Amino acid sequence: MDNPFVCDCSNAAFVQWVKTNNQTQVANAYQYDCSFPPAKQGTKLLDMDAESCRTDVNFFCFVSSTCLVVLTLFVPFTYHFLRWQLAYAYYLFLAFLYDSRRRKKADHLHYDAFISYNVHDEAWVYGKMLPVLEGEQGFRLCLHHRDFQPGKPIIENITDAIYGSRKTICVISRCYLQSEWCSREIQMASFRLFDELKDVLILLFVEDIPAHQLSPYYRMRRMLKRRSYLSWAQAGGHAGIFWQNVCRALENEDAENTNILTGPEC
Known part of the structure; x- marks a missing residue:
């Protein structure tokens, strides 16, 4: 008691x-x-x-430890295998938000084309492309080394350039395929292509890249099966015809009426 x-x-x-x-x-x-x-x-x-x-402490500890173990395994797995897919989804979401805001503006096009290229191909862009398209033909081109706004986040500059241009020209080389930023640029441009259902994306190959080397870039391979492209390597000595085809692609608004543009075969 x-x-x-x-x-x-x-x-x-x-x-x-x-x-x-x-x-x-x-x-x-x-x-x-x-x-x-x-x-x-x-x-x-x-x-x-x-x-x-009557709370089952052991069961609570079991559930907590299991969740911790699963989370510990899930995070590195996601980073290793899915980080590019998640990044791709993130930037597509940013592009979707940007496109929604852009549609509210009447005048949003400032360039004829945004040139997406790798820094290793800069000499070709400035030495071959600009003299013809800007110097002779009068197209207004947007290049990231020249026209991006200083101090602005790079991804915003890319989005503004893609959606502020009538078209995007991707200058594709082996270095381009290995570049993270170039990959993001072509992904955003392809999102705009499928979103607007217009011929806003031009693929220009400056190197002859075999199909098996494009195998890791399955999105680009799928795009090449459905879309036309230009090949500087196949143009050979017919540079005049090649640039004529580039100008035609820049002026054309209907993707279905564009043929395979490879230079001498046109």
């Missing part, structure tokens, strides 16, 4: 045993008073709500 009973969850199993055990009888069990905690002093031990203490 004078034992100091603690009326908390540490004695919940004892209280439950006293109430339900049919083989052992605890004398005067219903007269035991609570000594601790102070808030329950004077109350009866068997009046304690033992049901509220």
Whole structure:
């Protein structure tokens, strides 16, 4: 009777045993008073709500540890195998938001074409492309080394350039295929292509890249099966015809009326 009973969850199993055990009888069990905690002093031990203490701690620990292990495995797996897909989805989402805002503006085109190229192909772009398209034909081109706004996030500059130009010309080489930023540029341009259903993307190969080397770039391979392209390597000595085809592609608004543009075969 004078034992100091603690009326908390540490004695919940004892209280439950006293109430339900049919083989052992605890004398005067219903007269035991609570000594601790102070808030329950004077109350009866068997009046304690033992049901509220029936939380399965072991099960909770099991669930928590399992979730932690799964999360620990999921994060590196996602980073290693799905990081580019997630990045692709992220930038497509940014492009979608940008396109929604752009449609509210009446005048949004500032260039005839945005030139997406790798820095290793800069000499070809400035030495071969610009003199013809800007110098002779008068097209207004957007180049990231020249026309991107300083201090502005690179991804915003890319999005502004793609959506601020009538078309995007991707100057594709082996270096281009290995560039992370070039990959993002062609992904955004292809999103605009499928979003607007217009011929806004021109693929220009400055190197003869075999089909098996394009195997890792499955999106580009799928695009080449459905779209026309230009090949500087196949143009050979017919540079005049090649640039004529480039100008035709820049002026053309209907993707379905454009043939395979490879230079001398046109």
